[in-house]
């Protein structure tokens with residue numbers, strides 16, 4: 001008989017855990033209060049990025065830390081009433097802004113990223129979801145040469161991790177994306193990055209593979225978790241059930257549940273917004289761009305050109321702050337002949353992040369038969385499949401493809 005496992009949270013991470021566990025012959029139930037991939041995993045920039053291996057704790061932040069704290073730049077927007085409670089997190093974060101930790105954490109992120117994109121490529125083919133792909137490659141663009149020079153350590157990390165990238169002069173940027181306005185001094189093409197035209201559809205395509213193979217998806221709101229004898233007592237708005245093995249993948253909402261077991265909350269919530277432009281008349285963008293100096297990513301999607309913002313460091317449920325979207329809109333128009341904004345209100349998503357930027361993947365430090373997979377920050381869409389594979393290896397006792405120490409939950413959940 002197949003052994004049962006319950007996975008909580010049907011974002012990209014939970015879906016990938018469910019799918020991979022099913023492939024190891026477990027009987028898997030996936031529980032979420034919404035449909036698969038309808039929360040954070042729906043509104044992101046859709047990039048499966050080989051270069052998104054750069055820890056946020058970057059030494060080049062230190063000289064402009066005062067600007068970030070004073071909200072003078074658009075990549076960070078700190079909500080001041082939240083600053084005091086954020087202080088311990090920020091302290092740990094700033095202490096990691098060192099070259100050695102940056103390269104160490106970046107190596108670990110590269111291992112996760114490269115393995116995960118390989119799996120995505122297989123799964124996209126299996127799900128027959130190739131129509132969701134843009135042209136291969138992601139473009140990082142610099143308006144100012146100083147910013148490009150500032151990011152030297154990032155390129156050192158890309159070289160060290162063998163991430164293929166090509167430096168482009170302004171003419172080569174135009175050759176690649178002829179409709180971009182000629183305002184960029186430098187481009188860096190991440191040659192092999194993949195991007196998805198509708199991340200929610202990708203989640204649903206993977207969820208469909210899971211249900212087609214006999215997996216069960218249930219809609220319920222998780223309320224509490226209690227250890228009882230050898231098992232777990234899980235209470236949702238549908239009632240209480242006894243569960244033998246449990247994987248918690250509830251993204252930014254995970255601390256609420258594991259907090260009931262005594263684990264402290266390790267997360268800062270980097271909220272991010274998206275807004276959608278109609279493509280300008282006869283203007284075409286073939287792949288995603290990251291306009292570094294203007295702090296936005298623009299990606300061609302089924303529904304139009306999706307523009308995502310930097311981080312709004314605030315409480316998870318605080319009122320949306322329209323400032324980053326408002327400031328980004330004119331900067332987008334400087335770079336590309338977009339049409340009108342077609343979303344009424346910006347979409348709001350939550351990136352759950354720990355100070356070293358690496359996700360928490362593995363067994364809960366003080367509890368048997370409980371595994372955690374959350375805190376995927378800016379890279380959860382990319383890292384979903386490898387997270388599923390690592391969790392399935394932990395549960396089944398299979399050998400891991402590389403050391404998982406860097407994402408051990410115990411580093412932040414001493415309880």
Ligand SMILES: Cc1cc2nc3c(=O)[nH]c(=O)nc-3n(C[C@H](O)[C@H](O)[C@H](O)COP(=O)(O)OP(=O)(O)OC[C@H]3O[C@@H](n4cnc5c(N)ncnc54)[C@H](O)[C@@H]3O)c2cc1C
Nearest residue numbers: 011013033040041044045047222251272349379380381382
């Ligand atoms: C603006 C923005 C741009 C981004 N761009 C990219 C990108 O280009 N590439 C990339 O790789 N990543 C990107 N990310 C990050 C990525 O979106 C996340 O890391 C990823 O979606 C996290 O997936 P998850 O499954 O952990 O969380 P989620 O998608 O948030 O899933 C958690 C699930 O838990 C469920 N849940 C929560 N509480 C309960 C409860 N009580 N009961 C039942 N269910 C519950 C929720 O409904 C949800 O479905 C971006 C994020 C943002 C905000």
